[in-house]
Amino acid sequence: MKKEKRKGTAARPFGKRIAALQRSAGSLLCVGLDTDPQKLPLHLRGKKNGVLEFNRRIIEATKDVVCAYKINFAFYEVLGRDGWGVIERTRGLIPPSVHAIADAKRGDIGNSSSYYAAAILKTMDFDSVTVAPYMGRDSVEPFLQYDDKGVFLLALTSNEGAFDFQYRTGGRRRLFEEVVSAAQQWNGARNLGFVVGATKSADIRAVRTLAPDAPFLVPGIGAQGGSIDDVVRYGSTADGYGVLINASRSVLYASSGRDFADAARAECLRLNAAIGAARTAHAR
Amino acid sequence: MKKEKRKGTAARPFGKRIAALQRSAGSLLCVGLDTDPQKLPLHLRGKKNGVLEFNRRIIEATKDVVCAYKINFAFYEVLGRDGWGVIERTRGLIPPSVHAIADAKRGDIGNSSSYYAAAILKTMDFDSVTVAPYMGRDSVEPFLQYDDKGVFLLALTSNEGAFDFQYRTGGRRRLFEEVVSAAQQWNGARNLGFVVGATKSADIRAVRTLAPDAPFLVPGIGAQGGSIDDVVRYGSTADGYGVLINASRSVLYASSGRDFADAARAECLRLNAAIGAARTAHAR
Numbered sequence: 001m002k003k004e005k006r007k008g009t010a011a012r013p014f015g016k017r018i019a020a021l022q023r024s025a026g027s028l029l030c031v032g033l034d035t036d037p038q039k040l041p042l043h044l045r046g047k048k049n050g051v052l053e054f055n056r057r058i059i060e061a062t063k064d065v066v067c068a069y070k071i072n073f074a075f076y077e078v079l080g081r082d083g084w085g086v087i088e089r090t091r092g093l094i095p096p097s098v099h100a101i102a103d104a105k106r107g108d109i110g111n112s113s114s115y116y117a118a119a120i121l122k123t124m125d126f127d128s129v130t131v132a133p134y135m136g137r138d139s140v141e142p143f144l145q146y147d148d149k150g151v152f153l154l155a156l157t158s159n160e161g162a163f164d165f166q167y168r169t170g171g172r173r174r175l176f177e178e179v180v181s182a183a184q185q186w187n188g189a190r191n192l193g194f195v196v197g198a199t200k201s202a203d204i205r206a207v208r209t210l211a212p213d214a215p216f217l218v219p220g221i222g223a224q225g226g227s228i229d230d231v232v233r234y235g236s237t238a239d240g241y242g243v244l245i246n247a248s249r250s251v252l253y254a255s256s257g258r259d260f261a262d263a264a265r266a267e268c269l270r271l272n273a274a275i276g277a278a279r280t281a282h283a284r
Numbered sequence: 285m286k287k288e289k290r291k292g293t294a295a296r297p298f299g300k301r302i303a304a305l306q307r308s309a310g311s312l313l314c315v316g317l318d319t320d321p322q323k324l325p326l327h328l329r330g331k332k333n334g335v336l337e338f339n340r341r342i343i344e345a346t347k348d349v350v351c352a353y354k355i356n357f358a359f360y361e362v363l364g365r366d367g368w369g370v371i372e373r374t375r376g377l378i379p380p381s382v383h384a385i386a387d388a389k390r391g392d393i394g395n396s397s398s399y400y401a402a403a404i405l406k407t408m409d410f411d412s413v414t415v416a417p418y419m420g421r422d423s424v425e426p427f428l429q430y431d432d433k434g435v436f437l438l439a440l441t442s443n444e445g446a447f448d449f450q451y452r453t454g455g456r457r458r459l460f461e462e463v464v465s466a467a468q469q470w471n472g473a474r475n476l477g478f479v480v481g482a483t484k485s486a487d488i489r490a491v492r493t494l495a496p497d498a499p500f501l502v503p504g505i506g507a508q509g510g511s512i513d514d515v516v517r518y519g520s521t522a523d524g525y526g527v528l529i530n531a532s533r534s535v536l537y538a539s540s541g542r543d544f545a546d547a548a549r550a551e552c553l554r555l556n557a558a559i560g561a562a563r564t565a566h567a568r
Contacts, residue, residue, distance in 0.1 A: 136445020161420020
């Protein structure tokens with residue numbers, strides 16, 4: 001596995017690192033490797049290494065047109081103990097030029113949290129990880145202690161259930177705003193980003209106001225109906241970067257045939273063009 | 285792995301199943317298998333199957349004096365891909381008479397949630413799982429669809445960070461109360477229980493009032509300082525069951541020598557006696 005060189009000084013803040021990565025990749029696109037064993041092309045379905053082979057082809061075909069891959073652990077854990085090996089091997093296929101996100105949504109108290117962090121950020125050497133905020137500060141800080149790594153804390157998620165608690169108001173602020181404000185006071189906040197769903201576009205702006213420099217991982221375009229234009233308009237940092245726009249199904253299953261990898265690349269290029277148009281329209 | 289027989293009719297509510305199990309076990313005690321590779325007795329430390337062997341000895345020595353084991357995934361995931369195998373094999377060592385809890389604190393949107401649920405409740409055949417509530421209804425319901433299984437939803441956790449968001453008030457209720465109330469309206473709520481930390485004893489009563497029949501998984505006695513007496517007094521259901529009182533470190537590391545399993549059993553007996561005394565004192 002790759003190992004970023006420590007330079008003896010503290011790494012730059014997470015937002016600066018993501019901006020530099022996006023600038024050099026020429027893309028704000030993150031491809032979600034939510035690889036569903038039941039949706040593999042027929043020639044790979046049911047094969048022993050089908051999921052890994054699928055991921056390998058997707059990564060080879062798209063690695064020069066994306067800035068990040070996001071590996072959703074649920075789709076691998078369902079494979080049982082082999083699944084963990086597939087996560088490790090898929091992560092190993094992601095080149096150093098592309099940001100590798102562990103979409104694991106972990107969260108536990110201090111001691112357990114430290115082990116989850118070590119498993120994902122050290123042993124598997126992911127560049128960042130998604131973490132749930134419900135258990136508060138001491139459940140998140142252990143993930144923030146890795147100098148050259150990042151955390152995307154769940155703030156406002158793209159699903160319907162987001163309305164159950166995240167929008168709950170207490171005093172002047174909604175819960176997701178409270179999470180964003182509080183977290184920026186925690187130890188290691190320079191390594192902090194947020195998950196902000198594209199389906200809640202009016203509120204992406206609220207999060208950006210509270211966290212001007214933090215990178216946002218933005219799921220919910222494509223199948224879930226979020227608007228690329230809104231995400232770029234309301235989510236970008238002042239320098240025009242800082243949103244990692246995730247697409248999963250629309251890329252992975254662009255074709256169900258043997259040409260799936262070429263079709264995935266074509267879909268990435270289409271998304272890059274749409275993102276590029278939005279960036280031009282809303283350049284500050 | 286064991287397979288509970290489906291009886292053709294829906295399983296009883298989770299609370300009834302837990303009460304029956306506790307009655308026949310003669311114990312409310314849950315032992316947390318938070319097995320730390322760095323804290324193994326010297327003769328097992330660094331050995332290839334050290335953690336599994338440790339768990340085997342602990343389970344053999346305590347399985348007739350507890351009602352549940354709780355496997356904290358963080359301590360296994362830190363072992364890398366082997367860790368997942370150790371979880372599976374440890375789970376296989378737990379006899380059908382004892383409830384097997386996957387303390388995994390998962391939570392993601394519908395599709396991913398379904399796969400996490402399948403991995404834990406179907407493939408690994410755990411009896412229940414801990415789930416985080418932040419993402420709301422559609423992130424939890426997939427876990428509630430297994431008729432003879434249960435979910436412990438995080439309500440009020442035992443750590444300091446619980447004060448960051450869980451106590452946040454909006455209108456008349458605090459967030460943890462809102463979580464408990466809302467969740468009971470969700471599909472599959474008959475399979476629902478809650479995590480309620482022993483360190484917040486005054487508020488265990490508030491949760492019990494809102495959820496009279498749900499089982500509570502209660503961490504935080506022992507090292508964290510929660511009171512067994514308060515947990516029994518404020519947490520029990522009307523029939524005197526319904527709290528699974530978890531102890532981890534005080535049992536696992538009762539001795540650091542070769543007698544660790546005997547010492548663990550002795551600590552379980554001591555805890556059972558303390559719980560029994562509290563039950564007698566507060567019998568209704």
